[in-house]
Amino acid sequence: MSMLHLNLPSLVSGGSVKTGASSAATGTANSTTQQCYIHPVVLFSILDHFLRRNESQDRVIGTLLGVRSDDGRVVEIRSCFAVPHFETDDEIQVDMEHHGAMFALHKRANTREQIVGWYATGNKLSKYAALIQDFYSREAAPFSAVHLVVDTDMSDGQLPIQCLHGSPIGIGGHPENCLFLPLPYELQYPDAELSALQAATDSAEAQDGVAVLISDMEQLEKTINELRDMLERVTTYVHSVCDGTTQPNNVVGKYLMDMLAVVPKIDPKQFSTLFQTHLQDILMVAYLTNLTRAQLNIADRLQRIV
Numbered sequence: 001m002s003m004l005h006l007n008l009p010s011l012v013s014g015g016s017v018k019t020g021a022s023s024a025a026t027g028t029a030n031s032t033t034q035q036c037y038i039h040p041v042v043l044f045s046i047l048d049h050f051l052r053r054n055e056s057q058d059r060v061i062g063t064l065l066g067v068r069s070d071d072g073r074v075v076e077i078r079s080c081f082a083v084p085h086f087e088t089d090d091e092i093q094v095d096m097e098h099h100g101a102m103f104a105l106h107k108r109a110n111t112r113e114q115i116v117g118w119y120a121t122g123n124k125l126s127k128y129a130a131l132i133q134d135f136y137s138r139e140a141a142p143f144s145a146v147h148l149v150v151d152t153d154m155s156d157g158q159l160p161i162q163c164l165h166g167s168p169i170g171i172g173g174h175p176e177n178c179l180f181l182p183l184p185y186e187l188q189y190p191d192a193e194l195s196a197l198q199a200a201t202d203s204a205e206a207q208d209g210v211a212v213l214i215s216d217m218e219q220l221e222k223t224i225n226e227l228r229d230m231l232e233r234v235t236t237y238v239h240s241v242c243d244g245t246t247q248p249n250n251v252v253g254k255y256l257m258d259m260l261a262v263v264p265k266i267d268p269k270q271f272s273t274l275f276q277t278h279l280q281d282i283l284m285v286a287y288l289t290n291l292t293r294a295q296l297n298i299a300d301r302l303q304r305i306v
Contacts, residue, residue: 032144034073036163036185040193042080042119043150043159049082050121050152061085061132063099063139064117064148065106072143075116076188081106083118092128094135115139117146123153123160130178133166147180161185216286 042064049060066077081102084095103115118136120126129147136145149162163185166178189197203211214222234256240246266274 032073032167033075033146033165033183035075036146036183037074037076037188038148038161038163038185039076039078039188039190040197042077042148043161045080046119046121046148046150047152050150059121059126061094061118061120063103063115063136064119064146065103065110065113066116067112067114068116068143075146077116077146077148078113079106079110080119087126087128092131094132115145116143117148119148119150121150121152123151125149125164125180129180130166133178133180137166146183216282220282 062082147164151160163183164180199211
């Protein structure tokens with residue numbers, strides 16, 4: 001088994017520093033990440049890894065995979081995988097063979113995704129964080145590696161997340177001379193993941209812990225009601241600003257302008273006609289689906305009789 005051994009530096013005569021890691025600087029990347037977008041599936045994978053850890057482990061680490069913009073300043077973290085490790089007070093051992101095999105398998109299924117950084121659980125940085133950051137900076141070269149810290153204690157009922165990147169400090173290019181700086185991040189919800197998260201939220205709020213999947217028509221009705229509620233909130237805010245009862249907000253005003261700019265100008269009667277036509281198409285598809293299902297059930301029962 002191929003293991004990466006990272007030792008904490010110890011002072012020797014002359015004040016120099018000796019380390020078991022390579023002297024590649026953490027900040028050798030040509031471009032520094034400035035914005036991160038995280039998919040919810042990444043957080044679920046990290047939590048699942050933490051729940052399945054060995055009893056002797058206090059935290060877990062793993063590799064983050066995703067895509068970058070052309071200049072490397074924007075990172076979208078799409079998935080991750082666990083990396084076995086063992087740490088003591090003096091060193092940490094990372095299973096490099098497992099790391100390489102998992103990345104090779106993942107690359108066969110997702111050719112566009114690459115190594116963008118690493119994750120760790122806990123409420124603070126580990127003393128080995130700088131050494132691990134140095135390794136992943138070389139894996140993610142020529143770009144900087146992202147470090148995602150997930151606090152699995154959830155003491156206040158929340159899941160605190162820190163998104164960091166390493167910046168070299170001092171002289172000499174030693175990997176342990178690293179300062180972690182915060183990165184702005186956003187949780188990105190694709191449509192498929194958003195539906196799954198909504199179902200999970202509904203099950204958590206239910207008394208029996210079971211979420212019932214609603215039909216297409218019920219989902220459409222729910223979406224229309226939510227849209228109507230949002231429009232009412234926006235209308236109330238705009239009226240309060242025009243009346244002078246609410247202080248105007250430039251950021252909210254810009255968002256409203258951008259929203260109105262993408263809304264097509266269409267006559268209300270024409271919109272009603274198009275909506276009703278689309279609704280009729282949905283009803284027809286649902287009717288044909290139910291009819292086909294009924295015919296298949298009848299054919300299956302006749303086949304059993306014969």
